Amino acid sequence: MPEKILIQLENMSKTYGGGNSIIHALKDISLEIMRGEFAAIIGQSGSGKSTLMNTLGCLDLPDTGRYLLNGRDVSRIPEKELSVIRNREIGFVFQSFNLVPGMNAAENVELPLFYRGLDRKARREEALAALEKVGLSHRSGHLPSRLSGGQQQRVAIARALCGQPSLILADEPTGNLDSASGAEIMRLLLDINREGKTVVLITHNDKIAKSAGRVLKISDGRLIA
Ligand SMILES: Nc1ncnc2c1ncn2[C@@H]1O[C@H](COP(=O)(O)OP(=O)(O)OP(=O)(O)O)[C@@H](O)[C@H]1O
Numbered sequence: 001m002p003e004k005i006l007i008q009l010e011n012m013s014k015t016y017g018g019g020n021s022i023i024h025a026l027k028d029i030s031l032e033i034m035r036g037e038f039a040a041i042i043g044q045s046g047s048g049k050s051t052l053m054n055t056l057g058c059l060d061l062p063d064t065g066r067y068l069l070n071g072r073d074v075s076r077i078p079e080k081e082l083s084v085i086r087n088r089e090i091g092f093v094f095q096s097f098n099l100v101p102g103m104n105a106a107e108n109v110e111l112p113l114f115y116r117g118l119d120r121k122a123r124r125e126e127a128l129a130a131l132e133k134v135g136l137s138h139r140s141g142h143l144p145s146r147l148s149g150g151q152q153q154r155v156a157i158a159r160a161l162c163g164q165p166s167l168i169l170a171d172e173p174t175g176n177l178d179s180a181s182g183a184e185i186m187r188l189l190l191d192i193n194r195e196g197k198t199v200v201l202i203t204h205n206d207k208i209a210k211s212a213g214r215v216l217k218i219s220d221g222r223l224i225a
């Protein structure tokens with residue numbers, strides 16, 4: 001039986017720097033996110049959203065407090081195993097797409113599977129299925145520079161989905177898009193959630209956040225709602 005609680009933060013704090021220039025990016029955050037939830041995190045620039053996302057994505061560890069992913073204390077997991085967990089359990093989507101410019105859409109989507117050591121044929125099959133899911137199978141051979149911003153973000157979502165992670169983390173995925181493409185990306189994330197994936201989405205945009213099942217507000221490093 002998989003745990004019902006996927007994400008559990010207990011009194012988590014995170015600082016940057018030290019001495020006179022210490023920045024308390026996150027202060028005493030406690031939070032639970034259940035499997036299958038769609039949670040939006042909103043807050044002003046500098047409030048700590050990306051810092052929180054980096055922690056949830058096991059890219060960064062809490063300074064104090066605990067982060068349990070799937071019931072396991074992340075700070076006790078050795079780095080080598082942690083990178084396997086990142087690769088298998090988490091799909092990342094970024095504001096600036098972060099596609100590899102010299103690789104076509106299918107090659108970009110395959111990357112997480114390449115790191116898993118899957119053979120070429122199996123990788124390509126999964127990548128094409130993921131591209132189909134985001135409506136871009138006809139663009140599989142295109143380089144990112146030949147795609148619109150909205151299409152590039154759909155490729156990035158296909159990459160995040162490839163390999164069936166349980167959690168999708170999206171940091172301002174609509175931030176660089178016009179409102180129509182942004183709405184399309186949001187619909188796609190909602191579809192993905194309906195099919196059972198847990199989605200955590202960071203946004204500045206209240207309207208976008210409202211379509212999520214749950215809105216978490218962060219202000220000056222604290223969770224306020
Ligand atoms: N690597 C770092 N080194 C030092 N300070 C940092 C670092 N990353 C973030 N900060 C600081 O931590 C605080 C939170 O930053 P964070 O990037 O989490 O904000 P954010 O809510 O994602 O902002 P934005 O909406 O602009 O992306 C800010 O004061 C920021 O300046």
Ligand SMILES: [Mg+2]
Nearest residue numbers: 049050051171
């Ligand atoms: Mg940010």
